[in-house]
Amino acid sequence: MGKERFDLIVIGGGPGGYVAAIRAAQLGARVALVEKKWIGGVCLNVGCIPTKALLHAAGLYAEAKEHGGRFGLEFSGLRVNAGAMMRYKQEMVERLVGAVEELLEASQVAVWRGAGSIPQRGLVRVEMPGGKSHGLQAERIIVATGSVAATLPVPGADLPGVIDSSGALELAEIPGSIVVVGGGVIGVEFASLYNLLGSRVTILETMPALLPAVCDDKIARRLLLALSRRGIDVQTGARVQAITEEDRTLAVRYGENGRATGDCVLVAVGRRPYSAGLGLEALGVEVDGGAVKVNEYLETGVPGIYAIGDVTGPPMLAHSAMLEGRLAAENALQGNKRRMDHRAVPNAVFSRPEVAVVGLSAAEARRQGYEVKSGQFPMSSNPRAAIIEQAEGQIELVCEAASGRVLGVQIIGPGATDLIAEGALAVATGATAEDIARTAHTHPTLSEAVLEAALDAGGASIHHAVVRSRR
Amino acid sequence: MSEQGYYEVTYDKFVFRLARGLLYSHDHTWVKIDGDVATVGINDFLQRNSGDVAFAEPAPPGTQLARGGDLGSIETIKVTLVIPSPVAGEVVEANKALDRRPELINEDPYGAGWLVKVRLSDREELMDAETFLPLFEQTIEEEGRKLKG
Numbered sequence: 001m002g003k004e005r006f007d008l009i010v011i012g013g014g015p016g017g018y019v020a021a022i023r024a025a026q027l028g029a030r031v032a033l034v035e036k037k038w039i040g041g042v043c044l045n046v047g048c049i050p051t052k053a054l055l056h057a058a059g060l061y062a063e064a065k066e067h068g069g070r071f072g073l074e075f076s077g078l079r080v081n082a083g084a085m086m087r088y089k090q091e092m093v094e095r096l097v098g099a100v101e102e103l104l105e106a107s108q109v110a111v112w113r114g115a116g117s118i119p120q121r122g123l124v125r126v127e128m129p130g131g132k133s134h135g136l137q138a139e140r141i142i143v144a145t146g147s148v149a150a151t152l153p154v155p156g157a158d159l160p161g162v163i164d165s166s167g168a169l170e171l172a173e174i175p176g177s178i179v180v181v182g183g184g185v186i187g188v189e190f191a192s193l194y195n196l197l198g199s200r201v202t203i204l205e206t207m208p209a210l211l212p213a214v215c216d217d218k219i220a221r222r223l224l225l226a227l228s229r230r231g232i233d234v235q236t237g238a239r240v241q242a243i244t245e246e247d248r249t250l251a252v253r254y255g256e257n258g259r260a261t262g263d264c265v266l267v268a269v270g271r272r273p274y275s276a277g278l279g280l281e282a283l284g285v286e287v288d289g290g291a292v293k294v295n296e297y298l299e300t301g302v303p304g305i306y307a308i309g310d311v312t313g314p315p316m317l318a319h320s321a322m323l324e325g326r327l328a329a330e331n332a333l334q335g336n337k338r339r340m341d342h343r344a345v346p347n348a349v350f351s352r353p354e355v356a357v358v359g360l361s362a363a364e365a366r367r368q369g370y371e372v373k374s375g376q377f378p379m380s381s382n383p384r385a386a387i388i389e390q391a392e393g394q395i396e397l398v399c400e401a402a403s404g405r406v407l408g409v410q411i412i413g414p415g416a417t418d419l420i421a422e423g424a425l426a427v428a429t430g431a432t433a434e435d436i437a438r439t440a441h442t443h444p445t446l447s448e449a450v451l452e453a454a455l456d457a458g459g460a461s462i463h464h465a466v467v468r469s470r471r
Numbered sequence: 472m473s474e475q476g477y478y479e480v481t482y483d484k485f486v487f488r489l490a491r492g493l494l495y496s497h498d499h500t501w502v503k504i505d506g507d508v509a510t511v512g513i514n515d516f517l518q519r520n521s522g523d524v525a526f527a528e529p530a531p532p533g534t535q536l537a538r539g540g541d542l543g544s545i546e547t548i549k550v551t552l553v554i555p556s557p558v559a560g561e562v563v564e565a566n567k568a569l570d571r572r573p574e575l576i577n578e579d580p581y582g583a584g585w586l587v588k589v590r591l592s593d594r595e596e597l598m599d600a601e602t603f604l605p606l607f608e609q610t611i612e613e614e615g616r617k618l619k620g
Contacts, residue, residue: 221570222526228571380525380548392525394546466551 004110006032006138008332009124011116011278014041016309016321017144018100023329025107032136033109034116034126040097041146043318046166049096051189053089054169055350058196062352067389080197082173089169112136117279118143121304140304140332143278143292144325147271147310152181156243161250161264165190168266175199179252179262181240183210185349187268188223192351195232202260203227204238204252213314214347215410216361218396222412226353226392235260273311280305288313297336298328306332320345344428348417353393356420359408359427362398371401375433375457379413381464382452383444390414397423397433397453404432404457415446422450433457478600480608482615488515489607490581494597496557497606500542501581502597509558509594511542512585516611518577522547527573529565529586536560536589543586545576554586559593 006029010021013035021033038045064078104111112134114126124136149164151157168190176199180191183205195201203210209220210227224234238254243265245251252260273290285300286293291313298306306328309321320342327338346358365372379385379393393413399406409423426436436454441447452461460466477488489495494502499517503510518524529543536542542556543565565587568575576584598606 217531218528221528224570225526225573376551378525378546378551380546391548394526464551465549466553468553468555 003123003135003137004032006030006110006136008032008140008142008329009034009116009136009138010142010144011118011124012036012041012144012146012309012311013039013111014144014146014309014321015043015318016146016325017041017142018104018325019322020142020144020308020325020329021109022103022107023326024333025109027329027333029329029333031107031109032112032124032138033104034112034114034124034136036113036115038097039104039111040093040100044097044100045093046169048318050089050093050169051165051193052350053092054085055189055193055196055352057085057088058193059352062196063389070389080174082171086170086172115277116145117277118283118305119279121283121302141306142325142328142332143275143280143300143305143307143311144309144321145274145278145311147316148274149267150270150272152240152267152269154240154242156245156250157267159243159245159250159265161245162243162267163264164267168193171264175263177201177249177262179204179250179260179265180268181252181265182268182270183207183212183234183236184268184270185211185214185347186270187266188227188349188351188355190266190268191227191232192230195227195230196352200233200262201231202233202252202262203235204240204254204258204260205234205236206239208237210234210236211349211355214349215355215357215412216363218361219355219357219394219410219412222394223351223353223355226412227351230352233260271310271316273313275311296339297331298324298340299331299336304332315342315345315347317345317347341428344424346420346424348420350417353390353413354416355412356416356423357408357410358420358424359406360398361408361410362396365398365400365407370407372407373399373401373404373433373457375399375453375455375461377449377452377456377461377464379446379449381461382446382449384446384448385414387444388414395419395449395453397436397450397457399433399457404434406431406433406436409450411449413446413449419446419450422447478604478607480604480611482611485519485615487519487607487611488581489600489604491600493581494599495603495607496597498555498557499610500554500557502557502594504591507591508563509560509589509591510585511556511558511587511589512580513545513554513576514607515580516607516614517552518580518584520614521545521552522549524573524576527566527569527576527586529569530562531565532562534562536562538593545573556589557594557597558589558591560589560591562587563590564588 009032114128241253292307308324310316349355375397380391385391395411398408406426433454441451455461480487526546536556538559542554
């Protein structure tokens with residue numbers, strides 16, 4: 001096989017990999033990107049982007065239906081055209097994937113379409129479609145092969161109508177009813193999506209609370225209430241036993257004698273790092289349950305081989321992978337100088353209402369020995385939230401008591417996924433509640449809720465009363 | 472709990488109820504004692520005066536409550552109400568039904584809308600309904616006047 005030389009090779013073209021490739025090219029390196037299936041990875045093709053496109057359309061539909069009259073909007077015949085909605089989603093995917101391809105081309109990154117592996121240090125083999133293979137050489141390699149959906153090990157999980165998140169993006173019509181197995185980020189987002197579109201939705205979550213790996217119990221309880229009020233049947237502590245087909249519907253048995261039925265069953269029980277077939281173990285790279293082990297500079301135990309994103313295990317977030325991609329490219333080309341710090345990486349759930357968190361929850365901060373002062377503000381007291389008829393939710397700023405330094409932010413409510421950026425900046429830079437409180441926040445916007453929570457941390461918010469006693 | 476009967480106080484078009492057979496604090500909480508466990512909730516005046524409950528956050532099981540300590544909070548469109556505990560002891564149960572239906576506090580304050588159960592170590596001087604009734608009436612009168620300006 002022919003061999004071509006590069007300064008750096010990235011295996012995997014998802015959000016971690018393509019960002020690493022572009023950053024490396026910006027630093028003057030000759031870069032190859034090896035991608036087996038999708039430029040943009042799961043995120044752009046069957047993950048973040050298409051789900052948010054559908055959630056946007058579904059949100060507009062539900063708002064028009066639920067509040068249109070109140071807003072003075074009159075229309076007739078409002079209905080969901082699933083085919084057109086899927087086309088809109090697909091157009092978004094193609095447009096954004098196309099944009100990434102153009103960026104790669106403009107950066108002069110050589111894109112190789114095929115499955116990459118590392119037969120020896122300094123060599124990447126690309127298995128091209130059709131059976132040909134090609135060898136690429138580089139002293140530095142970044143592994144960014146992502147993750148795959150975990151499967152549900154119960155009888156009936158392979159029945160027709162049992163789908164994963166990719167399948168849930170391809171439905172030809174909106175199901176009358178759907179059972180979502182898994183109350184994590186993906187499960188809750190899809191449950192919201194189909195609830196907004198009018199399906200009868202059941203969520204089955206094994207753990208005692210929703211979003212077990214994401215947020216604290218307080219937020220999880222508010223989410224449970226909000227989803228229940230929207231008509232979603234949320235069952236927690238519900239371990240799925242089996243799926244059976246009964247008379248054109250699917251029945252999911254859970255717990256002792258629970259039973260939920262739906263036209264389809266979405267399995268969203270998490271994702272597993274995807275490192276199989278790379279040949280990493282043979283090179284001496286430590287791999288634990290599929291997850292590639294890296295140090296704080298994102299380098300594996302084998303010098304010159306770096307790994308980023310989902311393949312390194314949790315948090316499995318595109319924006320974490322993007323940051324890691326930049327840092328890994330810089331470390332690979334300029335020496336290991338930049339440490340990855342996950343403490344200020346936010347997590348976001350695009351459900352209705354949205355949830356977003358960064359840093360420590362109050363409970364976690366206390367467990368770590370901090371004396372905590374927390375500032376809270378309900379979205380029901382934010383004017384913008386009232387205007388858009390989404391005045392439910394809360395924001396909590398978790399601060400170190402003595403210094404006021406922001407340790408974490410937890411938000412549930414409209415705009416949470418955008419608002420968390422201010423929290424992430426505060427956590428990343430060590431800002432205090434007072435820093436936030438002294439900053440004018442645009443009126444009338446949802447961001448004022450962050451300001452008010454900071455005011456509350458410092459004593460009292462202006463726009464919400466907390467009453468301790470009626471005596 | 473409706474079978475046990477209520478005292479009723481009418482103000483303007485509102486009827487406030489005070490359940491017989493429960494113990495009351497000045498803070499408008501009620502207590503029902505069963506052996507060494509006290510069930511605690513808020514009374515009809517306090518729930519109505521606070522407005523529709525959007526979210527309830529009773530203190531979780533395991534919380535050690537001092538008398539006057541935070542029994543939990545309820546969030547309404549108007550206010551976040553932090554409720555002082557009329558009893559001391561360990562919270563043994565928080566009302567899980569409020570997770571999905573916080574409006575139970577409005578609909579059935581003396582029954583399904585209870586907040587926490589506490590294993591008692593100490594309690595305030597609590598009043599029976601008959602003793603509390605004049606204070607209940609007085610508060611309703613005062614707050615009612617305020618509302619009318």
